[in-house]
Amino acid sequence: MAAAAYEAAMRRALALAAHGPATGVNPRVGCVILDADGAVIAEGWHRGAGTPHAEIDALGHLEPGDARGSTVVVTLEPCNHTGRTGPCSVALIEAGVARVVYAASDPGVRSGGGARRLHDAGVEVIGGVLGDEVERFLGDWLPAARLxxxxxxxxxxxxxxxxxxxxxxxxxxxxxxxxxxxxxxxxxxxxxxxxxxxxxxxxxxxxxxxxxxxxxxxxxxxxxxxxxxxxxxxxxxxxxxxxxxxxxxxxxxxxxxxxxxxxxxxxxxxxxxxxxxxxxxxxxxxxxxxxxxxxxxxxxxxxxxxxxxxxxxxxxxxxxxxxxxxxxxxxxxxxxxxxxxxxxxxxxxxxxxxxxxxxxx
Missing domain, CATH: 3.40.430.10 (Dihydrofolate Reductase, subunit A)
Incomplete structure (x- = not known):
């Protein structure tokens, strides 16, 4: 799949992320799932603390097995911890996705590390796609998480x-x-x-x-x-x-x-x-x-x-x-x-x- 397709999907994921609340503990995150031909088969975004994360929201629009072999494009590295919801990295592995494309790394001590977990499970991982745009979008949340x-x-x-x-x-x-x-x-x-x-x-x-x-x-x-x-x-x-x-x-x-x-x-x-x-x-x-x-x-x-x-x-x-x-x-x-x-x-x-x-x- 061409890099241009990832960027187009990332921009769509960024537009979806904007629907989420701009304040509070959680970042605004959007997700687009593409089939093997690059067609969009599901979308999702995070609606605030305690609600499904963007990846889980998108997977919820598919029937079991439909995500197998797909490419997941998400604005923030999938999380790797259990909070009010389970780790998105594990959910993506269990769904059988072939590839995860993300923009910004999750700086959280507990929540970070999803990319490594996905890679170790055999999922292809591509980071940094439209990273600067997503960094600007996440504006104050990312620095707060890092600091x-x-x-x-x-x-x-x-x-x-x-x-x-x-x-x-x-x-x-x-x-x-x-x-x-x-x-x-x-x-x-x-x-x-x-x-x-x-x-x-x-x-x-x-x-x-x-x-x-x-x-x-x-x-x-x-x-x-x-x-x-x-x-x-x-x-x-x-x-x-x-x-x-x-x-x-x-x-x-x-x-x-x-x-x-x-x-x-x-x-x-x-x-x-x-x-x-x-x-x-x-x-x-x-x-x-x-x-x-x-x-x-x-x-x-x-x-x-x-x-x-x-x-x-x-x-x-x-x-x-x-x-x-x-x-x-x-x-x-x-x-x-x-x-x-x-x-x-x-x-x-x-x-x-x-x-x-x-x-x-």
Missing amino acids: GRPFVTLKWASSLDGRTAAADGTSKWIIGAAARQRVHEQREASDAIIVGTATVLSDDPSLTARGDAGELMPRQPMPVVVGVRQIPSDAAVFRHPHAPFIAPTHDLAQVLDHLFGLGVRRAFVEGGPTLATAFLAAGLVDELVVYLAPSLLGGPHTAIADIGVGTIAEARRLEITGVERLGNDLMIVAHPRDGGTILPATRPDPSRPLHSMEEES
């Missing part, structure tokens, strides 16, 4: 001169309605939204994702509050549709580790400049989303504080991967040029609590 912690997006909104508030501390609203609505859409696309205790004490945010009319959007992120200060029992965050996760610590790596164990794969950080700086300094930011308003504020309230750059040669150079105009504002998305996190981890200063600057913001 063993949530993929962290750090967002802030500022004036053109990098200020998040005026000299008197007022900040509503730096950006306009269209940009603020885009933030709510990004909240909905995240598993958790993280702020510091200072933000809760000063702004009393609900940390919900809301529509144009203020209505709750169908999916809500888990609210997470980091810091050691007490927050009032009547804070708006306690009226969130999900019970908030309160993390009375300054250890951000520990917080992310716990969230990962709770199934969080995409974290959206919206705290003040100290929390933002702490995440950056800890080497825990994978993506920046910066909203720029065409205004000048001056003054002390910068978006981030000292991140250890003493000279221009030490500047962390990023790649702008997205620019969107929203009303009169701009949204800029940036990633590190060389992979990894936005900043390499530095040793945190234990004498500098997370609330020290947020009280000023």
